[in-house]
Amino acid sequence: MKTFPMGGVHPQENKLSRAKAIEVLPLPEVVQIPLGQHIGAPATAKVAKGDKVLTGQLIAEATGFMSANIHSPISGTVQSVDMVENGQGLRQMMITIKREGDEWVETIDRSTELKRECTLEPAAIIAKIKDAGIVGMGGATFPTHVKLSIPPGKKAECLIINGVECEPYLTSDHRTMLELGEEMLVGVEILMKAIGVDKAIVGIENNKPDAIAHLTELAKKFKGVEIQPLKVMYPQGGEKQLIAAVTGRQVPPPPALPIDVGAVVCNASTTYAVYRAVQKNMPLIERVVTLTGKGVKEPKNLLTRMGTPIQTLIDAAGGLPEDAGKVINGGPMMGRAMINLASPVTKGCSGITIMSGQDAERKEAGQCMKCAKCVSACPMGLEPYLLSKLSKKRQWEAVEAEMITSCIECGCCQSTCPAYLPLLDWVRLGKQTVMGLIRARMAAQAPKK
Amino acid sequence: MEVLFYTILTLCVLGVLAAVILYFVAQKFKVEEDPRIDEVEKMLPGANCGGCGFAGCRGLSEALVKRDDISALFCPVGGGDTMKAVAAYLGKAAAEKEPQTATIRCGGTCEKRPRTNKFDGAKSCAVAASLYVGETGCSFGCLGYGDCADVCTFGAITINPTTGLPEVDPDKCTACGACVKACPKHIIELRKKWPKNRAVYVSCVSKDKGAAVMKACKAGCIGCGKCEKVCPFGAITVEGNLAYIDPQKCKLCRKCVNECPTGAIKLVGMDPLPKAPKAAPAAAPAAAPKAVEGPATIALKASGTNPLSLLNAKKAVMDSKADKSVEGTVVALKESGLKPLKYMR
Numbered sequence: 001m002k003t004f005p006m007g008g009v010h011p012q013e014n015k016l017s018r019a020k021a022i023e024v025l026p027l028p029e030v031v032q033i034p035l036g037q038h039i040g041a042p043a044t045a046k047v048a049k050g051d052k053v054l055t056g057q058l059i060a061e062a063t064g065f066m067s068a069n070i071h072s073p074i075s076g077t078v079q080s081v082d083m084v085e086n087g088q089g090l091r092q093m094m095i096t097i098k099r100e101g102d103e104w105v106e107t108i109d110r111s112t113e114l115k116r117e118c119t120l121e122p123a124a125i126i127a128k129i130k131d132a133g134i135v136g137m138g139g140a141t142f143p144t145h146v147k148l149s150i151p152p153g154k155k156a157e158c159l160i161i162n163g164v165e166c167e168p169y170l171t172s173d174h175r176t177m178l179e180l181g182e183e184m185l186v187g188v189e190i191l192m193k194a195i196g197v198d199k200a201i202v203g204i205e206n207n208k209p210d211a212i213a214h215l216t217e218l219a220k221k222f223k224g225v226e227i228q229p230l231k232v233m234y235p236q237g238g239e240k241q242l243i244a245a246v247t248g249r250q251v252p253p254p255p256a257l258p259i260d261v262g263a264v265v266c267n268a269s270t271t272y273a274v275y276r277a278v279q280k281n282m283p284l285i286e287r288v289v290t291l292t293g294k295g296v297k298e299p300k301n302l303l304t305r306m307g308t309p310i311q312t313l314i315d316a317a318g319g320l321p322e323d324a325g326k327v328i329n330g331g332p333m334m335g336r337a338m339i340n341l342a343s344p345v346t347k348g349c350s351g352i353t354i355m356s357g358q359d360a361e362r363k364e365a366g367q368c369m370k371c372a373k374c375v376s377a378c379p380m381g382l383e384p385y386l387l388s389k390l391s392k393k394r395q396w397e398a399v400e401a402e403m404i405t406s407c408i409e410c411g412c413c414q415s416t417c418p419a420y421l422p423l424l425d426w427v428r429l430g431k432q433t434v435m436g437l438i439r440a441r442m443a444a445q446a447p448k449k
Numbered sequence: 450m451e452v453l454f455y456t457i458l459t460l461c462v463l464g465v466l467a468a469v470i471l472y473f474v475a476q477k478f479k480v481e482e483d484p485r486i487d488e489v490e491k492m493l494p495g496a497n498c499g500g501c502g503f504a505g506c507r508g509l510s511e512a513l514v515k516r517d518d519i520s521a522l523f524c525p526v527g528g529g530d531t532m533k534a535v536a537a538y539l540g541k542a543a544a545e546k547e548p549q550t551a552t553i554r555c556g557g558t559c560e561k562r563p564r565t566n567k568f569d570g571a572k573s574c575a576v577a578a579s580l581y582v583g584e585t586g587c588s589f590g591c592l593g594y595g596d597c598a599d600v601c602t603f604g605a606i607t608i609n610p611t612t613g614l615p616e617v618d619p620d621k622c623t624a625c626g627a628c629v630k631a632c633p634k635h636i637i638e639l640r641k642k643w644p645k646n647r648a649v650y651v652s653c654v655s656k657d658k659g660a661a662v663m664k665a666c667k668a669g670c671i672g673c674g675k676c677e678k679v680c681p682f683g684a685i686t687v688e689g690n691l692a693y694i695d696p697q698k699c700k701l702c703r704k705c706v707n708e709c710p711t712g713a714i715k716l717v718g719m720d721p722l723p724k725a726p727k728a729a730p731a732a733a734p735a736a737a738p739k740a741v742e743g744p745a746t747i748a749l750k751a752s753g754t755n756p757l758s759l760l761n762a763k764k765a766v767m768d769s770k771a772d773k774s775v776e777g778t779v780v781a782l783k784e785s786g787l788k789p790l791k792y793m794r
Contacts, residue, residue: 088583339566339581362569392573425571429579 001205003231004241007379009412011206011234011333017171017292017299018176021177022302025316027102031073032084033059033095037346038135040066040140043093051078054353056105058094058285062130063250064251068143069133070095071161071283075103075307087310087329087343088336090415094344097307102432109280109448114182118190120277125194132277133347134284138162138173138267139330141348144274148171148194150259157262159192159200161271163215164230164237166205170351171266172288175301177204177211182273185215185222202268203246206230223373233444234333236408240266253406259388269350280424288311289345293354295321304345310352326351326361333411335441366419374413380406384413388423391430399430405438407431468704485514490733492535493524498624499523514540519546526603541769548642549624550618551606554589555636556652556668558715562587578633586665589655591615591636597628597778619646641696643688647718649694651676656689663711670713676705 023077036042036126043060051057053072060070076099083091104110120128130145145236150156176182188200202219204212206229216227230236230245239258240251258265266274269287271340276282292299297318304313309325314320320327321343329343330337332353374384382403390399405449407427414424453558489510497505501524503512513519513535523544524531536543554732564584568577574596582588593613598606606628608614615628619642629637635656651670655662659671672690683700685705694705694714 083744085582088580090590091588336580392571422571425573425576425580429571429573429576432579 001231002228003168003247004236004244004379006381007377007412008233008235009377009416010240013167013232014043014168014292014294015171015174015207016169016294016296017290017301018174018208020171020175020299020301022175022214022288022301022303023316025305025308027074027099027280028305029099030079030309031097031305032309032342032344033070033097033154033307033361034084034346035070035085035093035095035346036059037070037141037306038068039140039349040064040068040146042093043067043070043234045081045093047078047081047095049078049080052079053097053102053186054103054105056108058283059097061229062133063144063257063372066143066146068135068145069212069283071133071285072097073307074099076100082220084341085343087338088207089339091105091228094198099309105217106397107281111142111280115279116186118138119185120193120278122194122196128195128278129274132273132281133357134193134270134277135347136267137269137284137287137350139334139350141346144266144270147264148191150195150264151187151345154259155262156195156197156259156264158247158264159188159195159197160242160263160265161200161202162187162190162237162239162242162265163202163204163208163211163268164233164242165208166234166237167333167335167351168234169292169353170290170331170342170353171292172290174208174211174286176269176272177208181211181215181218182437184268185218185225185301186279187271187273188225189222190274190278191226191264191266191271196219196265200225202227202257203230203236203242205230205236207232208322217426218227224283224290235379235408235412238379238408238410240372241338242285282345285391287345287347287349289349290351291317291354292351293321293324293356294359295323295356297321298353306347306424307344309344310338313345313352314341321354321356322357324354325357326355328415334409362422363420365421368419368421371418373418376410377411377416380408382407384427385421385425387430388421388426391426391433393396395432396433400434404431404434475764478681483514486510488538489535489759491532492527493536494531494623496526496602496623496625498526498563498623498625499503500623500627514542518543524624525549534686550622550640550642551597551624551626551628551648552640552646552648552650553591553597553615553617553636554638554650554652554654554785555589555634556715557566557587557590557666558583558614558668559613561668562590565703574731575631575633586767587655587657587662587669589634589636589657590666590669593633596633597637598633600627602627639705641694643701643718645718647701649699649703649714649716649719650696651692651694651713652715653713654691656691658690662682662690668712671711672708673710676714679704 001406037047041063045060047053047059055072055075057072058069059072062069066139069246074097076097079096079098080247081095081404085096086092110440126145134144135141163173163177192200202215212227212229219225228246235241243258244250249257251261273284286303289302289304291302291313302313302316319411325336329349331351333352366387377443378384387399387402387404409428411424417423460543488750490737493506493510495506501509503509509524512522519541523546528548533544541632562585565586566584567678568584572578572594574592574594577592583592591614595608603623605618605623609616612688616745624639629639640650653670655669662669663669674687676692677685677687682700684695686693703716703722706721708712738768746780
């Protein structure tokens with residue numbers, strides 16, 4: 001069974017909601033839409049307080065190429081465009097809309113029947129994806145149109161669809177593949193056409209045999225699409241890990257991108273969103289969110305409009321468990337704990353994991369015993385103990401030389417550490433600081449050119 | 450025995466030979482360096498704290514010797530005296546800078562600013578700040594993990610376990626600025642150092658609106674602007690819901706301290722002004738003092754709003770060391786029409 005060559009861990013899978021069919025969450029009364037919910041420049045608001053908006057209407061426009069459009073997930077009145085606290089309690093520009101009825105933009109096709117044929121040119125497909133504001137829905141929220149716009153001089157050889165979902169607990173991609181598999185495969189065809197390749201591989205971890213069987217059956221009707229089962233190993237859903245697992249090619253360290261080895265990777269839910277955008281004119285206004293956790297009464301997969309308060313989802317799954325210690329936006333490995341449950345579901349929010357009791361608490365950190373478990377667990381071949389130590393000492397030049405920018409923040413090091421050291425906390429700080437220094441350096445060099 | 454003799458002899462000869470070679474090599478590759486750099490380095494405190502902007506004292510001394518204009522260079526640890534000595538030695542004009550001290554601009558103690566959540570990540574302000582807003586409802590306040598104390602090479606900052614806030618020992622603080630750089634919330638400011646470590650400053654950096662501040666912390670600045678109105682020197686400005694006292698303009702008159710409804714303006718090393726002096730004592734006006742009469746007398750000229758007169762009044766207080774017993778201070782008013790200090794606007 002294929003997997004990536006270096007490092008990785010296998011945490012408890014805990015896919016509690018794997019057998020739960022996608023449920024449609026009732027329309028929220030009020031939504032908050034952050035303008036920056038993707039990598040790149042935050043979008044520019046196109047509406048003001050008091051404006052009436054329809055479902056699917058553009059409310060914020062991409063600021064430049066590396067940005068994404070944002071559409072209204074409900075119809076109603078804009079209540080404010082203001083700084084609002086996000087899940088981490090930090091202020092962020094958000095558009096607040098109060099719902100009135102359910103009126104849609106006319107061009108959107110809301111029927112559920114499959115529309116297979118796509119006669120658009122590649123450029124038109126990418127333009128449609130850009131208009132729909134699609135970003136990577138696995139969590140990284142990289143604008144999809146940027147990924148598909150292959151820079152001159154480079155050539156895509158293969159499209160890889162990320163159906164790995166290696167993060168414990170989460171099942172939103174799994175359910176999407178299972179229930180909306182055919183639509184997703186049409187999306188794969190569209191993406192293949194957009195980047196001009198005739199081969200696509202859908203990578204799925206072996207713990208989803210039903211999805212593998214279902215898609216293998218469906219893929220017979222699609223030319224050039226191959227389903228690749230993969231060994232269960234975290235973080236296989238990382239872009240570079242998946243490329244290595246599926247093609248055996250190693251993406252060089254930054255600033256190299258997957259396209260340098262001829263690969264374009266797209267998440268399964270994103271691919272479904274691409275199908276809807278291109279074939280049905282449906283902008284990215286809803287997504288499947290897994291609401292899960294050991295203490296949760298009914299773990300669920302909820303089809304949720306963007307901007308819905310997370311509290312609403314928790315209520316739909318039976319409320320917050322009494323011994324809840326942490327509510328995590330994302331999965332337990334890469335997610336971020338939240339302090340504000342009124343914060344909204346965003347494009348990159350694939351799940352909400354509620355950790356209860358002892359699971360929620362970190363154990364007290366001891367001393368590094370140089371066992372090097374973190375080194376063997378690191379899928380990027382870094383030395384986390386060293387990076388964290390140097391970051392703690394604020395030796396930014398040294399951490400940069402140790403390739404800290406290659407870190408994908410998967411958390412394997414921290415989860416494997418027998419001394420419970422907060423390795424990732426320090427590494428993340430070091431990475432952020434070094435990235436800032438690199439940006440400052442580039443900005444200083446730019447005027448000279 | 451013979452073996453031992455030859456061994457020692459061989460080693461000695463080799464040693465002498467190597468010394469001779471090294472001598473000539475050293476002559477050939479000798480690096481000419483200005484001997485003044487060493488001298489200047491000796492004059493500097495040798496703390497190697499980096500407060501001057503150079504990696505260490507050696508870097509600063511090189512710059513001091515090599516640059517013609519040294520007015521931009523300053524050693525915060527050594528202060529004006531060291532710079533004067535160095536400048537005199539080098540025959541250049543030294544920069545003049547008043548002594549400064551690090552000031553913690555947050556009064557959100559555990560008691561005044563309740564914790565709303567618990568952070569269990571790496572105990573570092575920088576890490577916490579990069580992840581989320583912090584353990585309290587205030588997004589501007591001190592996180593309390595002590596990054597400032599960690600970077601202080603002089604041991605001047607300690608975290609007080611009861612308040613959860615850092616405290617600066619002004620006698621140890623050299624104003625090197627390491628803590629200012631380390632604080633991710635930009636709470637620490639280098640402010641003018643008054644004699645006896647006296648200080649008046651706004652102990653809050655929250656730019657939240659008043660209601661939000663009140664909700665999160667009982668000691669925060671709500672931007673009401675009362676202090677701005679009462680300040681006779683125009684030293685206080687309220688911008689973005691936050692008052693700031695300009696250390697250059699402030700004369701430590703302490704009027705703002707009594708005005709502040711939340712106690713966000715902090716007074717250090719002095720007693721506050723009497724809360725509400727009802728009326729001037731009857732005996733005092735009759736004396737009509739020209740300047741300072743007794744150690745506990747403040748004389749005010751008729752034009753009480755004139756900053757100069759107040760300056761004199763303040764000076765009188767400082768000179769007379771009356772500040773330790775303000776309770777007994779007699780406010781003498783030259784003309785009966787003048788209101789007591791507290792009400793002068």
